[in-house]
Amino acid sequence: MGPGPSNPYPEVIEAFTRPVMGHLDGEFLGLLDETCDRLRAVFRTGNALTFPVSGTGSAGMEAAFVNVISDGDTVVVGVNGVFGERMCDVAGRCGANVVRVDAEWGTPLDPQRILDAHPDPAVIAVVHAETSTGVRNDLAELGSAKGDALLLADCVTSLGGIDVRVDDWGVDIAYSGTQKCLGVPPGLAPISVSARAVERLHCRPSSWYFDMGMIANYVSGAGARAYHHTAPISMIYALHAGLGVVLDEGLEAAHARHRVCGETLQAGLEARGFTLLAPAGARLPQLTSVRVPEWRLPTNTSEADIRRTLLDCYGIEIGGGLGALAGKCWRIGCMGHTARTRNVTLVLAALDEVLASD
Amino acid sequence: MGPGPSNPYPEVIEAFTRPVMGHLDGEFLGLLDETCDRLRAVFRTGNALTFPVSGTGSAGMEAAFVNVISDGDTVVVGVNGVFGERMCDVAGRCGANVVRVDAEWGTPLDPQRILDAHPDPAVIAVVHAETSTGVRNDLAELGSAKGDALLLADCVTSLGGIDVRVDDWGVDIAYSGTQKCLGVPPGLAPISVSARAVERLHCRPSSWYFDMGMIANYVSGAGARAYHHTAPISMIYALHAGLGVVLDEGLEAAHARHRVCGETLQAGLEARGFTLLAPAGARLPQLTSVRVPEWRLPTNTSEADIRRTLLDCYGIEIGGGLGALAGKCWRIGCMGHTARTRNVTLVLAALDEVLASD
Numbered sequence: 001m002g003p004g005p006s007n008p009y010p011e012v013i014e015a016f017t018r019p020v021m022g023h024l025d026g027e028f029l030g031l032l033d034e035t036c037d038r039l040r041a042v043f044r045t046g047n048a049l050t051f052p053v054s055g056t057g058s059a060g061m062e063a064a065f066v067n068v069i070s071d072g073d074t075v076v077v078g079v080n081g082v083f084g085e086r087m088c089d090v091a092g093r094c095g096a097n098v099v100r101v102d103a104e105w106g107t108p109l110d111p112q113r114i115l116d117a118h119p120d121p122a123v124i125a126v127v128h129a130e131t132s133t134g135v136r137n138d139l140a141e142l143g144s145a146k147g148d149a150l151l152l153a154d155c156v157t158s159l160g161g162i163d164v165r166v167d168d169w170g171v172d173i174a175y176s177g178t179q180k181c182l183g184v185p186p187g188l189a190p191i192s193v194s195a196r197a198v199e200r201l202h203c204r205p206s207s208w209y210f211d212m213g214m215i216a217n218y219v220s221g222a223g224a225r226a227y228h229h230t231a232p233i234s235m236i237y238a239l240h241a242g243l244g245v246v247l248d249e250g251l252e253a254a255h256a257r258h259r260v261c262g263e264t265l266q267a268g269l270e271a272r273g274f275t276l277l278a279p280a281g282a283r284l285p286q287l288t289s290v291r292v293p294e295w296r297l298p299t300n301t302s303e304a305d306i307r308r309t310l311l312d313c314y315g316i317e318i319g320g321g322l323g324a325l326a327g328k329c330w331r332i333g334c335m336g337h338t339a340r341t342r343n344v345t346l347v348l349a350a351l352d353e354v355l356a357s358d
Numbered sequence: 359m360g361p362g363p364s365n366p367y368p369e370v371i372e373a374f375t376r377p378v379m380g381h382l383d384g385e386f387l388g389l390l391d392e393t394c395d396r397l398r399a400v401f402r403t404g405n406a407l408t409f410p411v412s413g414t415g416s417a418g419m420e421a422a423f424v425n426v427i428s429d430g431d432t433v434v435v436g437v438n439g440v441f442g443e444r445m446c447d448v449a450g451r452c453g454a455n456v457v458r459v460d461a462e463w464g465t466p467l468d469p470q471r472i473l474d475a476h477p478d479p480a481v482i483a484v485v486h487a488e489t490s491t492g493v494r495n496d497l498a499e500l501g502s503a504k505g506d507a508l509l510l511a512d513c514v515t516s517l518g519g520i521d522v523r524v525d526d527w528g529v530d531i532a533y534s535g536t537q538k539c540l541g542v543p544p545g546l547a548p549i550s551v552s553a554r555a556v557e558r559l560h561c562r563p564s565s566w567y568f569d570m571g572m573i574a575n576y577v578s579g580a581g582a583r584a585y586h587h588t589a590p591i592s593m594i595y596a597l598h599a600g601l602g603v604v605l606d607e608g609l610e611a612a613h614a615r616h617r618v619c620g621e622t623l624q625a626g627l628e629a630r631g632f633t634l635l636a637p638a639g640a641r642l643p644q645l646t647s648v649r650v651p652e653w654r655l656p657t658n659t660s661e662a663d664i665r666r667t668l669l670d671c672y673g674i675e676i677g678g679g680l681g682a683l684a685g686k687c688w689r690i691g692c693m694g695h696t697a698r699t700r701n702v703t704l705v706l707a708a709l710d711e712v713l714a715s716d
Contacts, residue, residue, distance in 0.1 A: 005378050005591055016374035016592065020363050020543050022675045054545070055413045055567060058587035062567040090566045179588060185378050187412070187545060187590035206564055208448045209413060209420040227680070229416040230537060232545035233363055234374065235593065317380045322585070 005179035015241035038243035057177030060189025071095035081130035134289035143170025161286035183336025184242035363537035373599035396601035415535030418547025429453035439488035501528025519644035541694025542600035
């Protein structure tokens with residue numbers, strides 16, 4: 001119940017046991033095509049260039065920036081947590097002129113401030129679900145007013161847990177991770193790229209490994225498949241299976257399951273007098289940041305001790321704060337297969353047992 | 359029996375079924391430490407910075423170059439196959455002045471020509487085992503005469519199959535893949551970096567994802583672990599298990615098993631009058647390139663048809679030629695769990711059945 005990796009679906013683990021096929025085997029390519037179709041369904045997009053990047057979520061971030069940024073391009077980045085900060089670092093290394101729009105960690109970004117930050121940016125980049133704070137940032141308003149800019153969105157923690165509408169919202173590059181609400185172990189970064197972003201892809205980006213033009217020649221269903229790098233076969237089996245579980249349940253039903261868990265958890269924490277970091281209306285159901293209830297820490301016990309006891313005695317992992325929130329917050333995830341109300345019941349009861357009485 | 363991925367060891371598949379732990383969980387970090395120790399054993403190195411890069415073998419190549427090359431640095435690359443070509447592309451994108459030393463595909467590189475190519479290169483880069491041709495290139499001679507240059511070696515197909523002696527040979531950066539002789543599915547790139555290469559790491563390379571300075575703060579056993587990106591947990595379980603199998607068998611015994619398979623296969627092919635691409639003395643046992651025996655192709659049957667029949671009717675994958683060798687060669691692998699003499703017996707007998715009589 002940390003900020004990810006979540007527990008994988010049983011069907012995902014079973015998929016790992018399939019015989020390893022070659023990356024140019026027709027049967028494997030069929031499974032890869034189906035995986036990309038399933039990704040289009042969860043991203044709610046018709047984007048032809050939709051595939052799993054062969055790395056973790058941060059590889060998705062790097063692939064997103066390195067393929068469209070040229071030296072000196074202006075990139076407006078909304079920053080209200082660790083992953084917005086990371087975007088600035090990644091974009092800067094690509095040679096971008098980074099224009100930051102900061103909001104206090106724990107509060108959502110104001111889309112209008114982002115739109116007003118620069119008259120003609122090449123890219124506007126925002127984290128949809130800030131894993132470091134549990135805050136949801138709005139994408140639709142940015143997409144409708146982005147002008148000539150590309151809208152780049154980090155959907156690592158949102159995809160599969162809350163609505164992500166790549167086409168309706170005008171997101172040009174959306175990337176995610178497998179280890180959050182998709183219920184698959186970490187190792188792949190699903191990504192979807194709009195036709196207008198495809199037109200702006202570098203013909204030779206500084207990264208060979210993440211070169212989307214070359215990768216498209218392998219993952220694209222059209223024509224002969226050109227070998228680029230060896231696909232991570234077993235991880236793709238796992239993603240294929242996880243997406244199958246989500247789509248069999250139904251995307252709306254999966255979102256509803258995450259919502260019920262998050263609301264139940266957040267109500268339970270507030271009923272105990274704890275303070276949630278994110279304001280109502282911008283809270284992620286799948287990831288809840290709560291301020292450490294200092295008054296309920298037993299004598300000579302740190303918040304890290306509490307987390308250790310939860311892990312050692314109850315088998316429950318919850319996350320600590322990142323960056324400026326280290327030592328001040330806990331992050332409790334209900335994602336993927338972990339998003340079950342029984343887990344919410346358990347973590348609240350366990351906290352009551354390990355914390356001092358009110 | 360293609361050029362990889364090979365069949366994984368059963369213990370590796372079993373490892374995939376372990377519960378997914380968090381990337382900062384102490385139990386997982388212990389397993390990661392043990393994985394790095396096991397990598398040191400197979401690389402035969404004491405290098406502190408030895409870990410699995412979170413991507414496939416080509417990610418290892420990119421991580422190797424991007425962390426040590428600065429704009430305008432001279433990089434001498436030995437090229438006698440696809441992966442030497444790829445090194446030129448990757449190094450060029452890092453801003454290197456690439457000096458190529460070409461040898462005919464199918465023949466080994468001459469170390470002296472590489473050493474003579476430039477008086478003071480920053481990096482000398484060579485593929486130890488060329489997966490596109492089945493040729494072994496010598497590393498020891500380069501390491502002993504490299505001078506101030508760093509020696510960078512692609513050991514994707516060599517590690518676990520033939521001797522790789524990082525410390526004895528003076529290799530400064532060696533990277534590999536999991537899906538060849540280690541008997542693990544593709545998805546990770548083991549890498550080892552010498553102390554003198556660590557001193558030359560960029561403090562801020564153009565790639566965030568492959569930034570070894572930051573990654574070292576996570577994978578290094580010393581002090582607190584700083585989160586960089588979410589480790590691909592299940593793939594690391596798999597690598598840990600695969601390395602366990604190799605080291606339990608014994609590295610020498612594993613090499614001997616690959617050697618026997620390769621020699622048996624190569625003798626069998628030559629006994630049928632087929633021509634091996636690589637000359638005696640530079641042949642990899644784990645990957646054999648053989649010229650397509652045109653005179654034995656049945657009427658109206660292409661070499662691709664033969665490969666398809668082997669796959670469809672016998673469940674045997676063999677590889678076609680890459681690049682200039684497309685349509686002209688087959689590549690037959692005996693790697694990892696696939697390196698069993700029964701498989702050699704089977705592939706030779708199957709070829710006899712599907713090819714026309716002599």
